[in-house]
Amino acid sequence: MVTIKDIAKAAGVSPSTVSRVVSKHPRISKETADKVKRIMAEMGYHPNAMAKSLVSKTTNxxxxxxxxxxxxxxxxxxxxxxxxxxxxxxxxxxxxxxxxxxxxxxxxxxxxxxxxxxxxxxxxxxxxxxxxxxxxxxxxxxxxxxxxxxxxxxxxxxxxxxxxxNVQAAYDAAQHLISQGHERIGFVSGPRNLTVSFDRMEGYRQALANAGLKLNTEWVVEGEFLQESGFRAMSFLMEMPDRPTALIVIDDVVAFGVLRGLTELGYSVPDDICIVSFNNIALSELATPPISSTDIGxxxxxxxxxxxxxxxxxxxxxxxxxxxxxxxxxxxxxxxxxxxxxx
Amino acid sequence: MVTIKDIAKAAGVSPSTVSRVVSKHPRISKETADKVKRIMAEMGYHPNAMAKSLVSKTTNxxxxxxxxxxxxxxxxxxxxxxxxxxxxxxxxxxxxxxxxxxxxxxxxxxxxxxxxxxxxxxxxxxxxxxxxxxxxxxxxxxxxxxxxxxxxxxxxxxxxxxxxxNVQAAYDAAQHLISQGHERIGFVSGPRNLTVSFDRMEGYRQALANAGLKLNTEWVVEGEFLQESGFRAMSFLMEMPDRPTALIVIDDVVAFGVLRGLTELGYSVPDDICIVSFNNIALSELATPPISSTDIGxxxxxxxxxxxxxxxxxxxxxxxxxxxxxxxxxxxxxxxxxxxxxx
DNA sequence: AAGGTTTGTTAAAACGTTTGCACAGCTCAA
DNA sequence: TTGAGCTGTGCAAACGTTTTAACAAACCTT
Missing domain, CATH: 3.40.50.2300 (Response regulator)
Incomplete structure (x- = not known):
């Protein structure tokens, strides 16, 4: 382990000078700096991160x-x-x-x-x-x-x-569906204690209210950010007599589950039911059918x-x-x- | 910032003793240990990781x-x-x-x-x-x-x-296809300079040789671990006069691309062509159709x-x-x- | 030529731990 | 009673840096 002292000794300067060369202190002469740098390279010096952190009180x-x-x-x-x-x-x-x-x-x-x-x-x-x-x-x-x-x-x-x-993002998603003529729009949400679920729910609510549409609380399902959540939600949702014609889904992975659930139940997307999701992961456009999703950057x-x-x-x-x-x-x-x- | 010395002073012991309490040194009496622990809790002591690493020469x-x-x-x-x-x-x-x-x-x-x-x-x-x-x-x-x-x-x-x-894994995948009666099996691989591509290619080769099947080098396509790779490979592969009836794909994400490419070209999986892949990501079973994949743990x-x-x-x-x-x-x-x- | 400023460098203290060594007090066997 | 061994604790050095203060030498400015 070659230390700053070894370099100092080899270069015939003090450790402080070596330290200043490393940290590009302006008061070091070019000759000294060059010599020290050369010796550091020769001897393979690497500053000890812990020692540095200890005194500088920063860890990078x-x-x-x-x-x-x-x-x-x-x-x-x-x-x-x-x-x-x-x-x-x-x-x-x-x-x-x-x-x-x-x-x-x-x-x-x-x-x-x-x-x-x-x-x-x-x-x-x-x-x-x-x-x-x-x-x-x-x-x-x-x-x-x-x-x-x-x-x-x-x-x-x-x-x-x-x-x-997220309020606006969900509002936009809902508005997209509304403008296509949907009047019964459901929401497959994530865990209730996450702010993202809360905000997207709020945007969904506002869009429906603005358009004068009814929000049937039975059309709102809470789950996890997992495929199973989406999958399971479908068997429940599609059995309803007055089931939604469109769904907003909290996340693409959940939407994959939704898609699979619908396929297994014999429904076709988008003919029987439309889907809009969030996060726009790379696989969204490779789903069958490709999933409309909100790119959140x-x-x-x-x-x-x-x-x-x-x-x-x-x-x-x-x-x-x-x-x-x-x-x-x-x-x-x-x-x-x-x-x-x-x- | 409360240090080990502060604790030592408050407890009326030396810093070494405090250090030994923290590291559960056996030679410390129960009374001393308890007292020091109490004071540490009271004063909210947290050991400085950098100082510790500096002397112990380990960073955890x-x-x-x-x-x-x-x-x-x-x-x-x-x-x-x-x-x-x-x-x-x-x-x-x-x-x-x-x-x-x-x-x-x-x-x-x-x-x-x-x-x-x-x-x-x-x-x-x-x-x-x-x-x-x-x-x-x-x-x-x-x-x-x-x-x-x-x-x-x-x-x-x-x-x-x-x-x-990976040799065996690819061998098994190929064998699965061969046992179903496939005789023209292609391979959508990853970058050639990765050992994983190399090994799976080798297993594929061995299985075909073992079954006395011809390996047409035109059926082997190299790409990245990206959907586009799989997607692009299809337009090329499916135009061949003597195209394969089954494909082994290096990774599920690539397989998603393959699937999409085939769909767009009007082919049906598995009726027109079978697919086996690797890595078994969670979404594989949610693809349309669900993708056969090798769980690699x-x-x-x-x-x-x-x-x-x-x-x-x-x-x-x-x-x-x-x-x-x-x-x-x-x-x-x-x-x-x-x-x-x-x- | 004297004083002030700038330049380049060093010595030494500090950062907060761990740990080898020393040692005091105790226990226990001979 | 002696001394060997054990128990519990403290002293001080060490870890490898950074940085403040000090200072010598060189450079200006008048």
Whole structure:
């Protein structure tokens, strides 16, 4: 293990000088710098990250806190794309990513405080906000640099957020169906305690209200972000006497399940029922039929989150604490059918 | 920031004693331990990870090196599932995961040596081996604790590996088709420089040879691990006068593309052509038709890799340097059709 | 030519732990 | 009673950096 002292000795300078060469201090003469650099290359010097962190009190590392039921998340392309956005930026900015997950409900705070209070990371990225999220509240109290991908209520002023306008996105999806003449529109939602479910439900509600359409609560089904959820929802939903002619589905993976459920029950999409979904994962357009989905800018969501967090850490001025990534409905076959009006 | 000295002072003991309480040193009396623990809880003490790492020369962190074209990888459910396996074990074993990716071809070694020589991590997990992988060779030379998910040639004795028997897996897939009476079987492969492509190609070759079937090299198409690859392969493959009646596809995501391509060209699966694929991602059974796929134990692959690496780091005896995770062909509709014999 | 500023470098303290060694007090066998 | 062994604790060095303060030498400015 070659240390800064070894380099200093070999170059005939002090360790401080070597340190300053590494960190490009302006007061170092070109000759000294060149000599030291040459010797570092010759001897294969690599600064010890821990020693540096200890004294500089910065780790150049960000943590991603994965939400508890990580199974769901990982099943989703959505997560991979998000991670890719985060990683692309953080690598460019010179930050490493630490991936962490709690083992249980209660040790969530414990896990994050080990990292935060143990000065293991410089900032935290949170995924998937719950309606009353203790983790968010904790980080807000600690005033530790954090960014949430999702939404939090206004009482957490220290937390940056990057999010979609999910109310509007769901409104747009519903409006698309309404404009095609649908009057009975259902909603296959995700877990009720996630803000994303809440917001999309709200947009759905508003669109229906605006169009003067009835919202039959029996047309609203809550589930997980899993295929099974969508699959199971169908057997229930399609048995209803006055069943919907169109469905809004919270996520593409769930929509795959919905599609499969409908196929097995003998229904045809979009002829019997139309479907619009969210997240626009790569496979959506390869489904049979291709699924209409809302592109929420997943990569951008991750990239922006990392970007804002790094800015916050580096003390740059924050123009806006909350950033909205635009969405766009991609219409495909699954919603291309005009329903037959009832007598 | 409350340090070990603060606790020592408050408890009326020396810092060494506090340190020993934290690390459960047997020579500490129960009374002292209890008192120190109480005070730590009261004052909210959290050990500084960097200081600890500096002196103990261990970081309790593993790195995952992502292969260069990370886009492909992230598009794949496969990666998420693998990550879940790794993370589940590493969390249990008390290790954090550092996710890193190189920005270019050349700085791969640089990126990993910063982590390795900078003593930032205790071990490295490598994904997706190339045929002559400089990264693997580097880690082998450094004799740094590493595990490869995939295969390497025998000249890297210091690298642990976890892998499937991909030759056998492809053999089994081909055999399945052959036993159904197929005589013209094609192969949609991945990038040629990945060992996984190489091995599956080999199994495919062996099975055909064993059955006395001709391998038409025009039936073999190389591409990426992307849907487009599968999609594009079809327009080419199906125009051939003596086109195959069955296809083996390197990955489910590619198979989705294949399926879509065939649908657009007006072919029906499995009636016109049968398909068998690999990796068995969750959406495979939701495709139309459900795709026959080889379950390669993705989660297990990741879990085992982490397990072996941690054992190596902790100096436990290694029984076998190379572990094979069993595979299993899941037959679904996409390969359930007996071809009509010619003449 | 004197004083002030700039430039290039060093010495030493600090960061918060762990751990080898020393040692005091105790127990117990001979 | 002696001393060997054990138990519980403290001292101080070490880990490899960064950074403040100090200072010598060189450069201006008048």
């Amino acid at each position: 590392t960000l943590a991603i806190m994965l939400p508890r039921p990580a199974e769901e998340l990982f099943q989703d392309f959505f997560f991979g794309e998000l991670l890719r956005g985060i990683l692309t930026h953080s690598t460019r900015a010179g930050y490493d990513m630490l991936l962490t997950t709690a083992t249980g409900e209660h040790d969530e705070i414990e896990t994050v405080s080990r990292l935060v209070l143990g000065r293991r990371v410089d900032g935290v990225i949170l995924l998937s906000a719950r309606v009353k999220d203790p983790l968010i509240q904790y980080l807000n109290e600690q005033q530790f640099p954090s960014v949430l991908i999702g939404r939090t209520d206004d009482s957490n002023p220290h937390i940056l957020t990057v999010n979609n306008n 997943t990569y951008q969501l991750g990239y922006t989150a990392s970007q804002k967090l790094v800015r916050l850490i580096q003390g740059e001025p924050i123009h806006q604490f909350s950033t909205i990534i635009p969405h766009r409905l991609i219409v495909r076959e699954s919603s291309m059918h005009v329903p037959v009006k009832k007598g | 962190t593993l790195a995952i090196m992502l292969p260069r074209p990370a886009e492909e990888l992230f598009q794949d459910f496969f990666f998420g599932e693998l990550l879940r396996g790794i993370l589940t074990h590493s969390t249990r074993a008390g290790y954090d995961m550092l996710l890193t990716t190189a920005t270019g071809e050349h700085d791969e070694i640089e990126t990993v040596s910063r982590l390795v020589l900078g003593r930032r991590v205790d071990g490295v997990i490598l994904l997706s081996a190339r045929v002559k992988d400089p990264l693997i060779q580097y880690l082998n030379e450094q004799q740094f604790p590493s595990v490869l998910i995939g295969r390497t040639d025998d000249s890297n004795p210091h690298i642990l590996t976890v892998n499937n028997n 993705t989660y297990q692959l990741g879990y085992t890799a982490s397990q072996k690496l941690v054992r190596l780091i902790q100096g436990e005896p290694i029984h076998q340097f190379s572990t094979i995770i069993p595979h299993r062909l899941i037959v679904r509709e996409s390969s359930m059709h007996v071809p009509v014999k010619k003449g």
